[in-house]
Amino acid sequence: MPFEYLTNIPLDEALKKYLAVLNEHGLTYSTENVPTTSALGRITSRAVYAQICAPHYNACAMDGIALDAQKTFGATETTPLQLKESEFLRVDTGDPLPPGCDAVVMIEDVIEDDGFVTLYAAATPWQHIRQIGEDISAGDMILPSFTAITPAGMGAMLAAGVMQVEVVRQPVVGIIPTGDEIVLPTAEPGEGAIIEFNSTIFSGMLTGWGCLPKVYPIIRDELDLIEAALKQALQECDAVLLIAGSSAGTEDYSAQAMKDVGEVVLHGIAIKPGKPAILGFSEKSPSATPVPVVGVPGYPVSGIIVMENIFKPVMQLLTCREPEKGADAKAAISRRFPSTLKYREFVRARLGVVDGKMVAVPLSSGAGVVSSFVKADGIIDIPQDSEGYEAGELVNVHLKHSPQEIARTLVITGSHDPLLDEAADIMRRTWRDSIVASSHVGSMGGIMAVKRGEAHLGGIHLLDEASGTYNVPYLKRYFPNGGVVLLECVERVQGLMVAPGNPKGIRQMEDLKGKEYVNRQKGSGTRILFDFLAKKSVLDVSELHGYDREEFTHTAVAAAIAAGTADAGLGILSAARIYGLDFIPVADEQYDLLIAQAALELEPVERLIEVLQGDEFARRLNNLGGYTLKNPGEIRQWN
């Protein structure tokens, strides 16, 4: 297969071109009739008109007597009126109004006496009657075309005698995962086996868009197998997603397969991530509507971006759902973020409102990091003609959550400790509307974020080398005018994590010499502690292999050691325990939360303090191990 360079067409242009080609080839929705009682959430394909009136007869709306109102005129408290049996009829709610009657008098307002009734007030014509068509008149339009059917809509249709409703048929979307390395989800994948979860993610997205996903078995990287799978899906589906193999590498057969069974409209879009998408289609027969086929990159983040920005608008042609324009907002970006002029870039971000201003904290940009989509509250959209942003600049954000949710999100940034996740979980178990967004940027990152008003709280454990004390010296340096307080959290033990049984015999800092080390990122408290400990010992960090290898969390460091790619790393006991590593304690340190004085009165902060002081928090930290709780949640004045 000849090596092929991808195009780099701007997103809007690519989508416009693709939709135009599909329209030109007659892509359109189809319809079906469904019982009204099972039409919830479906989209009407034409206007729905009432077949009968609701109510469809004049119905008594009270238990009482029906009569001709004219005969009661003149009745008052002082001049009551008597009616004979022949002049009224007893009725119950829902009974048809008897002929000759035009009013109902409630049973409570009637005095009955042996063949007579006495009335102390005149009846008004049409009182206590649900007149025919009061709710809906036959012929009225109940729902216009292309309207989502709600519970009340179903009720109105049934009331109006509409038992079947014509709706847009839900398109069946075939999903074909490809790749030699991927395997069905399993709890214990072998080395070299990558769990295939894209089809699950895409199925979920499609379900939310009103489509019916149909997942095919995993296909190996062989052109003829991929073509065979594609041909089958084209027969059975209204649209097809071909996952992975969309680049221009030696084993990327998607484009070739799509050309062989149909047409490729374009290959390569100027977006990051998601560039190597392939947009094509196949015609079933000259008379039938074409089947869109999209080659989606295999990295999940790239795939999701292509699904959202390309495949969703295509599906809207088939589902006829109103394009939902999720809310957009402007937010201050929390750190410098360079971007290339080559691509429009989509960056997952945590969002929160601090000091009345929305802040966006960009998450890891790796195309393989699906967890970033779980954490993201929104997507920063960086235009192609932008070279990126300086910290604090306003950026465009597509919100994934409602503005109300974002407004009540507690934003914690800074040093990573699992206790933050545990505290957030306890908050949520106690108050269902609690949302905590924590991101890990190291202790110094936490200080700067609080200083710049981009986080409510910053997790810090910063050793001052001069005094040998924690945190307070940094606050004095970075907040000379005060305005922030320390929320006491925990004492925790840091140690060298090593393989089980400590095969390299590491007992102290000196023993790291010549070993493979895995470090934490610059600005993290753990790295500052390591440098301090190295200086105190005779260890020269320049002799340490791997000093420049950076991980962002304790667990990531532990994972590297557990995998055997490093001999040691500094971290906390709970991380070592999760990975079954040996742990050589080297220091106790104070982990606190830095918080702006003014933020202390926020409800989420009050909740957090309550959690830190509670038994459940102590219990969970005891289970994790390595923590000493003195006065967690206590506010410490420091200046």
Added chain:
Amino acid sequence: MPFEYLTNIPLDEALKKYLAVLNEHGLTYSTENVPTTSALGRITSRAVYAQICAPHYNACAMDGIALDAQKTFGATETTPLQLKESEFLRVDTGDPLPPGCDAVVMIEDVIEDDGFVTLYAAATPWQHIRQIGEDISAGDMILPSFTAITPAGMGAMLAAGVMQVEVVRQPVVGIIPTGDEIVLPTAEPGEGAIIEFNSTIFSGMLTGWGCLPKVYPIIRDELDLIEAALKQALQECDAVLLIAGSSAGTEDYSAQAMKDVGEVVLHGIAIKPGKPAILGFSEKSPSATPVPVVGVPGYPVSGIIVMENIFKPVMQLLTCREPEKGADAKAAISRRFPSTLKYREFVRARLGVVDGKMVAVPLSSGAGVVSSFVKADGIIDIPQDSEGYEAGELVNVHLKHSPQEIARTLVITGSHDPLLDEAADIMRRTWRDSIVASSHVGSMGGIMAVKRGEAHLGGIHLLDEASGTYNVPYLKRYFPNGGVVLLECVERVQGLMVAPGNPKGIRQMEDLKGKEYVNRQKGSGTRILFDFLAKKSVLDVSELHGYDREEFTHTAVAAAIAAGTADAGLGILSAARIYGLDFIPVADEQYDLLIAQAALELEPVERLIEVLQGDEFARRLNNLGGYTLKNPGEIRQWN
């Protein structure tokens, strides 16, 4: 059964008391394990932690060669470096990083030569490697408790080896419809038979809240039958709704049945509609969680209000879904709206933004008018201590649609003509995001709404008696300073609608004397026309039986005649046709749309004009009959 007065407890107090009693009796959710691949939308019942790292091994991220980066140090364009076969290994994307290697060089950057490779740049340690745990580290919290599982969340769990997830079990909610008069939905209900659609509406609402509805057969109004049904549902469900029979009438057995099988906490809430709700529960066994039982009023609007305000918060105890606080807003109410101090009142309203201000047009307040919920964009919430509002006062509104949708809604009020619905439907078929909210308040109502800035357009057909001309004289009178234009619409024929075959021999206005008439509401153009025609003839309207009987639409008038409760009414041909009535033309009139000059530039108005001028509109009006189209959509200057 003794007659029992209902309590009138404020809503907040009633709910608080009910929830407290349920809590006290141990009402709580239960959990179940489901496969992660089918957990979409479910709610986690505990925090989910990663079981393995993702990736779970150091994986090559490119096709190329794996090597020890140290061996490449010093390689540059000018000082290339050669490696022997034994110093590197060929790898594909996804392959495990071979032992002894810490970098991958892309195949494109390698020159291969018979047993050697030549490199022109040094490799950086860990380049092109997806390090173990890059996405997720084992032990990381992926999702906190009580979190809705998204597509990306499913992907992250699968990637982290979480194949099963503990979620909140969806509560099964039994729905028992009761009543002698109700029947299963049918296209041709007999007289006295009311279609049972509440269970369909409530099922739809419950589905949306994450519950599993279970609808039982309709039960007649007999205490022992209701009790038997209730006992069965209590065995099979986590909560039960007993529909209708919740008042204090002679055939209202719900409260008694609930007392016989469990406990009634309270009966009667100070809300309108929805007052006669019954809140109770039954204990399955001393150890099991109790089963909430709510007696819901049978009128659909009352039922929906009770479901939303009482049953939904109860279900949240069982579903553990975050209480979604729909957006609230302030809106100017379009007309005087009195309210009683006895109840907190919920009023369905159409909403739109006119001149930058949100406007709420209250819809019919009848408790049986389910169609009002279909039309409503929001619910006006009138506090119990309010006596109501004057026109233009700001009211609290709970939004049913997004603020974006409301902002792009075209608000048309005034005289009713089916052409408005047809035009709205054509707009929506042409532009999927078009929304039109039309309400029927008569021509004079339309003039006043546009004058007060509460509608974009007003449908009018107003005869000036003095000049015998339409619309323009009214504009001169009500808009002496101009600022509005007329959008020409149609000429239409008005006539007397009479029963098929015209049994009463009505040929002209005079013939109405002594007959049963059904009129339109005051301020409607049709009523003004009728008064004018009566004056021109010798008909004295005081001799007309039913002159005070008012309907709000042409179809409602036609329905009354078709039902035989009136002999004649004035209306348009299309209404007569729908009901198969005879039609005696009496006048041609001009129906136009009044619009503020400034609103002409709004996109939805431009769309409407395009529709009025189009072939599809002409085709549909021709099908309806009785219209003459001259220059529809033309703007007429009039002053």
